Amino acid sequence: MRPSVEQIWDWLDTIPDPEIPVITLTDLGIIRDVAWEDNSCVVTVTPTYSGCPATSIINLEIETALRGHGLEDIRLKRQLSPAWTTDWMTQRGREKLENYGIAPPQPAGGPDKCPNCASSNVEKLSQFGSTPCKAQWRCKDCLEPFDYFKCI
């Protein structure tokens, strides 16, 4: 008997993002659909950034995880449109990011507070950071530099 779509979503919800393992792929909002097409399990994934090197690892991890649950016929579909937006990140994902020390995306275009000391006295160091999805900021009170998850 094949597992339900809900069951597959639950499995996918346990796969950590390879670059920010504190959140899962579903937290990130990049899994757009799970469906059965005939006997194939089709998982639709959208890239965060077109050149994100984690994309192929993410596909591999989805496939490995689902195989681990006994699925054999798995198809991964890339979907570019609608383009990924940080609006699709879950509330749980945002909280986990912040607890981990990465300021979650804000519509205003910058972090609302330092993830370490919660001060709002922060400044931008660079529009880019250690992965395509992050920028570098610094807190002017606790003086700690921190990553900010870019809002796109």
Added chain:
Amino acid sequence: MEAKFEALLRLGDNALILGHRVSEWCGHAPVLEEDIALANTALDLLGQTNLWLEYAGEVEGKGRSADDLAFLRDAWDFRNVLLVELPNGDFGQTILRQFLFDAFNLLNLRALTGSSDPRIAEIAEKAAKEAAYHVDRSSGTVIGLGDGTDESHRRMQDALNLLYPYAMELFITDEVDAEMAKAGVIPSPDTLKAEYDALVNGVIAEATLEKPEAHFGHRGAGKTGKMHTEHLGHLLTQMQWLQRAYPGNAW
């Protein structure tokens, strides 16, 4: 050659060659933050390259992958504008070139989101978000350096004098552009010029720079592949070295 294939090569090759040029800064930028920013910009451009050239290969229908197109063509088969193949020069020159390209790329991609070809529209939708971020950074840095010290101002003005005429190649419209525009696939580049001028003139003014007369370098020799600068060949020897030395090697 089919017009759509040709047009996709132009999109892909601009992103590829500029992406490679920008990646040459990796480990050499003046400060760590700029090093990371340049590498990220290059990464976005290479991602966009992959999407364009993958589709170009499908349209061509000869089984060529994005990698085949990137690594196994010679200089005369490249369709990028001359602007993006020029050597990096100093940091200011690299950033100014980036801004002149980013501004075009953003306007072009936004227009492409309305393409009659859904695949082109969806690639453009993805890439336009990245390009908007690039414009934000490169315009800010051009303003900071142009309206900076005497030394940085002088260097930015020199870079603008050198590069601005090359940027005009982006707006040359030929028969490929005309055919694509007529089919609603890709907007004619000359239709983007007014908006480009408004964006670029504003940033140049804020950077306290003066736009030079653009009287050469814009004959469209790069985008048609008729004649590239000698720099492209040198770039390819490095970019394509692995596949040339070890054909078919993969990891």
